[in-house]
Amino acid sequence: MSHSSSAFDVIVIGAGAAGLMCAAVAAGRGKRVVVLDHNDQPGRKILISGGGKCNFTNRTVTPAQYLSANPHYATSALKRFGPADFLDLMKRHRIAWHEREHGQLFCDNSAADIVAMLLSECGAGGVEVVLEAKLGAVTGEGPFQVATSRGGYCAPALVIATGGLSVPKIGATGFAHTLAGRYGLSVVPPRPGLVPLTFTGADLDLMRDLAGIAVPAELRFGKTRFREALLFTHRGLSGPAVLQISSYWLTGQPIMVNLLPDLDANARLLERKAARPNAQVETVVGELLPARLARALTERAGLLGRPIGQSTNAALAGLARLLSEWPLVPAGSEGYRTAEVTLGGVDTAGLSSKTMAAKSHPGLHFIGEAVDVAGWLGGYNFQWAWSSGWVAGMSV
Incomplete structure (x- = not known):
């Protein structure tokens, strides 16, 4: 023709x-x-x-x-x-x-x-x-x-x-x-763009352990923020918040993850330390996040199995930063296949x-x-x- x-x-x-x-x-x-x-x-x-x-x-x-x-x-x-x-x-x-x-x-x-x-x-x-x-x-x-x-x-x-x-x-x-x-x-x-992010090393091991967990979160890269669902996967992170921030993320740079965007995490931990000193730290964090996630982050902060009353304020502040300003450096993305x-x-x-x-x-x-x-x-x-x-x- x-x-x-x-x-x-x-x-x-x-x-x-x-x-x-x-x-x-x-x-x-x-x-x-x-x-x-x-x-x-x-x-x-x-x-x-x-x-x-x-x-x-x-x-x-x-x-x-x-x-x-x-x-x-x-x-x-x-x-x-x-x-x-x-x-x-x-x-x-x-x-x-x-x-x-x-x-x-x-x-x-x-x-x-x-x-x-x-x-x-x-x-x-x-x-x-x-x-x-x-x-x-x-x-x-x-x-x-x-x-x-x-x-x-x-x-x-x-x-x-x-x-x-x-x-x-x-x-x-x-x-x-x-x-x-x-x-x-x-x-x-x-x-x-609008693509899941991938990780390597210890971060990937952690995310594989948490695969399937979805939580509301606020992700930040520079001055750009998105508050939507975050999903842990066997390759890294996905969910609407991650897809959104992926379009702004630059290779080699960290994204900041706030798992408790409506809460002062440090104030909450100190309040529980005073009110429930015998409660284990992961139990207190488990009031705010899914149990597997609470346990994993408490372990990463070095407080797993420890009563909150026996944890120093400095150690709890470190955990609070992990809960509200968790810096993660993606290795890359899943590419055009899923973008x-x-x-x-x-x-x-x-x-x-x-x-x-x-x-x-x-x-x-x-x-x-x-x-x-x-x-x-x-x-x-x-x-x-x-x-x-x-x-x-x-x-x-």
């Missing part, structure tokens, strides 16, 4: 959240659009998200929830197409949803409803979606030529919506980063925040996870997909 340059106005590479949104919006403006994807079904990352319910956005979206070398880049797109706009679209398609903690919004029924909605919007505009199209060379510059296993395509506008490197099992690649380089655009070095997002990507310095187009190549657009914009856990990355896709769809 071969297409002449007059067949399409826009080629979108990537049938994910950002790509389908862009295609639908552009087609709604009368553009002739084709979407190319190497997978055998569209929206694969949407379908596996949120436990199959798709955490499609968040009530509290602002630029502050996004990481980028240019923290202001996402502002325009988020203002022009925000959570309320996406909810309006869902309302038109009668998709029921509900809100969970921290403003997270999920489908009542299935993530498949989101994919069906996007495909319906694309269908209404006559978008051609070509699946199992293995990509070949991308050449030209208005018009762009795209060679695939399903034939060649040509159009004056090209939108790259192929995502980042996270979740390679669904076909994630570095295609967008490589293509950007070919067109002279810089790429902020990518790394896994929910890719940090870094096409440098926004070379892109227009008003159109998502390359400043040096006005017909070439980059959107979604391919760009150096990554959000927090909780629907923020899908909102960036909708917002950046909408902006590009309005400008091609």
Whole structure:
């Protein structure tokens, strides 16, 4: 199958959240659009998200929830197409949803409803979606030529919506980063984000002993803090608080863990020392934390099996610091295999925040996870997909 340059106005590479949104919006403006994807079904990352319910956005979206070398880049797109706009679209398609903690919004029924909605919007505009199209060379510059296993395509506008490197099992690649380089655009070095952290040595031994325990905690790296659940695993730490802080963590640096964020741990231990001097220290700590965790940390502080009344105030202060300011230095992360997002990507310095187009190549657009914009856990990355896709769809 071969297409002449007059067949399409826009080629979108990537049938994910950002790509389908862009295609639908552009087609709604009368553009002739084709979407190319190497997978055998569209929206694969949407379908596996949120436990199959798709955490499609968040009530509290602002630029502050996004990481980028240019923290202001996402502002325009988020203002022009925000959570309320996406909810309006869902309302038109009668998709029921509900809100969970921290403003997270999920489908009542299935993530498949989101994919069906996007495909319906694309269908209404006559978008051609070509699946199992293995990509070949991308050449030209208005018009762009795209060679695939399903034939060649040509159009004056090209939108790259192929995502980042996270979740390679669904076909994630570095295609967008490589293509950007070919067109002279810089790429902020990518790394896994929203990812479990791994440990070695004594810390790993401890975490393996504690595997399966989940507790509310506050994690801090520099000035950034997240208070959510922390989960001990056989490889290290996971849970929402860990995934959040992982996007800010820098290799070789410690993260600070506060297991008792609503309590003055030292004051509590001293109060119990006065009130219950014969109680063992791990028993007192076990009033605040799961027994296995209480025992492990008491042992690490050198107070296991000791009555609290016979423990010095200095020793108890050391235990209190462990409970509220536990410094842990991860060895690394679990990598792109389990990362929910890719940090870094096409440098926004070379892109227009008003159109998502390359400043040096006005017909070439980059959107979604391919760009150096990554959000927090909780629907923020899908909102960036909708917002950046909408902006590009309005400008091609």
